[in-house]
């Protein structure tokens with residue numbers, strides 16, 4: 001192909017994808033100083049103005065000229081250079097997509113629109129079969145763009161990514177030519193709730209110390225025997241980070257129950273098991289309280305708020321659950337009380353259902369709740 005003459009110009013709304021020009025150099029240089037860019041992409045660090053010039057005058061034109069070379073487009077937002085979107089490793093009707101946008105243009109949906117434009121172009125105009133997206137594990141902004149543009153079947157490939165000689169775990173997802181370019185599955189948000197004597201919010205990295213305290217507590221350790229013992233700070237940090245994955249994959253949502261004055265964590269309540277291959281819309285509620293928060297009826301009220309949210313239809317911002325379950329070891333009377341005070345029905349006993357500490361398996365009560373059941 002001839003560069004820039006054969007580069008197709010693609011447009012949608014306020015976005016134009018076009019051939020880069022040497023006049024983009026200052027903007028490319030500036031964008032590549034951004035720490036987020038440097039963290040998640042393979043650009044040279046430090047990034048010099050000469051790097052921008054050779055990117056624009058050598059790498060990009062050569063890519064277009066080579067039959068199976070990379071294809072880069074400049075992204076203009078409202079007529080101003082905002083970033084780059086590209087296709088690599090193109091052969092046999094499949095290729096990988098890469099993208100980056102300047103900080104000033106982020107968070108307004110521009111990247112998602114650009115991704116959809118390029119994917120539609122390769123399917124509709126070039127007859128491709130599949131586009132592959134890859135990102136370092138933890139690049140949530142990129143994952144969200146891929147999710148919004150219809151990429152699916154996400155897997156983690158340990159050590160598959162490489163940047164500047166360092167290996168990273170990698171997310172990989174794809175979209176095929178017959179797939180809708182729309183989100184697959186739910187990516188839950190964490191609405192905040194005001195419970196009067198407490199409030200509920202998303203977990204944050206600075207909750208780790210209190211999570212560690214709560215999960216090291218003797219009673220928590222006894223009844224939640226699946227928790228690591230000793231429960232160290234990195235376990236708490238891993239738990240908090242894993243909440244992002246739970247929300248993004250649709251599996252679960254966790255709230256921190258916090259003191260309304262200090263915002264300090266006093267407990268945790270989660271709904272999980274929400275992945276829904278058979279469209280039965282299940283959900284299980286689980287919780288633990290920091291010792292400083294116990295005995296004040298807080299968990300009962302917090303679970304009530306989660307139940308309301310769980311039964312609210314997805315279109316109204318809720319979780320659209322059809323049935324909730326809750327399990328409590330038969331001797332864990334405090335936990336059973338929280339369930340019954342919220343209208344859960346004891347429907348049976350799971351024999352040897354609850355792990356105990358010394359290799360023991362305890363029976364647990366199975367509770368369930370339907371939206372039509374009376375609730376306090």
Ligand SMILES: CC(C)(COP(=O)(O)OP(=O)(O)OC[C@H]1O[C@@H](n2cnc3c(N)ncnc32)[C@H](O)[C@@H]1OP(=O)(O)O)[C@@H](O)C(=O)NCCC(=O)NCCS
Pocket residue numbers: 036037040041098099100101102105106107108109110111112113134135136139140141142144145
């Ligand atoms: C990833 C990147 C391209 C996203 O660009 P963007 O303009 O923010 O993209 P969009 O506005 O189309 O969509 C981003 C979505 O991610 C969300 N998001 C951004 N950062 C997030 C984070 N850390 N955690 C969760 N969601 C995040 C935004 O809220 C938005 O979702 P919403 O529209 O539902 O609110 C941009 O951050 C970037 O250039 N990063 C550096 C380069 C890079 O990482 N490229 C991808 C390499 S694989």
